[in-house]
Amino acid sequence: MELDVVCGMMILPAEAAGKSEYKGKTYYFCSLGCKKDFDKDPEKYLSQAAKPAGS
Secondary structure (H helix, E strand, O other): OEEOOOOOOEEOHHHOOEEEEEOOEEEEEOOHHHHHHHHHOHHHHHHHHHOOOOO
16 A cells, blocks of 8 residues: 555555656555646655644
8 A cells, every 4th residue: 555645545556546756756646636736746745744643
């Protein structure tokens, strides 16, 4: 299972609606909308995903 860093949903890579490569890592998405948002500003979502819950 992989985390969709845009919406927080857990995804099976084989069932992902989309994927993107960024800085040598593959990110998987539940929808093309999440992929599109990530592709516009990857650092926004990666910095949010790194924060502990409730921050």
